[in-house]
Amino acid sequence: MLPIADLLTRYNLKTRQSLYNRINALGLEPTRKGNKVLFDDEAVKLLDQLDEHLEEGGTLNNFVPPSEVTTVESSIESVAVDSDLLPFDPGMVALIQLMESRRSPLDNLRDLEDAVSYGWLLTTTQIEKLLGVKPRGEQFDRQGFLFTRQGKAGREAQWSVIKITRGLRSVEME
Numbered sequence: 001m002l003p004i005a006d007l008l009t010r011y012n013l014k015t016r017q018s019l020y021n022r023i024n025a026l027g028l029e030p031t032r033k034g035n036k037v038l039f040d041d042e043a044v045k046l047l048d049q050l051d052e053h054l055e056e057g058g059t060l061n062n063f064v065p066p067s068e069v070t071t072v073e074s075s076i077e078s079v080a081v082d083s084d085l086l087p088f089d090p091g092m093v094a095l096i097q098l099m100e101s102r103r104s105p106l107d108n109l110r111d112l113e114d115a116v117s118y119g120w121l122l123t124t125t126q127i128e129k130l131l132g133v134k135p136r137g138e139q140f141d142r143q144g145f146l147f148t149r150q151g152k153a154g155r156e157a158q159w160s161v162i163k164i165t166r167g168l169r170s171v172e173m174e
Contacts, residue, residue, distance in 0.1 A: 001031065002036040010044075010158050022050055022133060025060040060132045061108055112145050112161055121150055121158040135159060 004016065012021050019160060023030075023039075026046055030037045039047070065114045089149045108130045115122055131142050135157070139148045146162045 001040055003036055005036055007039065007044070007047065011047070018100075022047060024128065024134075025063070025132070026050060036065055061129070062104070091117065109143060112143070113163070115161040116145070116163045119160075121153070122147075122161055123153055123156040123158060125156060125157055135138075 002010070004019065007019055008016065011019065027028060028039065028043045028046065029171055030039055032038070042052075048062075050063050054060075066164050069172055111130055114120070122130075133142065135147055137149075139146065141147065141164060146164050147159045150158045150160045150164070152158060
């Protein structure tokens with residue numbers, strides 16, 4: 001069981017918020033003992049895997065825990081007891097499913113474009129999943145979008161999304 005302070009040191013993080021972003025992205029629930037917040041060995045193992053993924057250039061949004069990859073492969077193998085029943089190699093099917101489960105960071109921007117186009121209000125949780133940061137204040141901008149608080153949906157704030165367009169100068173070619 002490791003406390004927050006030890007996790008900050010373990011992953012060489014400067015702020016608690018950066019650790020909380022990782023914990024929230026993984027959906028981890030801490031154990032509380034008195035006033036201490038602790039994470040068990042299983043949670044630390046998952047945080048270690050995420051840290052390795054981030055060091056390799058990955059993002060919070062495109063992290064797929066190795067346990068999920070194994071689950072997909074084993075479920076494909078259990079379906080493919082008789083290889084004559086499947087027109088595809090089970091390994092190839094597992095690879096295709098894994099690729100479909102991973103999202104490109106650009107997919108998040110496309111989702112924000114859809115929110116703008118359809119006038120959808122997004123919850124704080126939805127924005128946090130798309131951007132990797134929790135919205136604060138009444139208004140903020142990230143990645144070319146302006147988010148404005150518009151009230152609540154249950155216990156969460158709702159946010160409108162507007163795409164920020166900056167004027168571009170056109171240069172004439174001679």
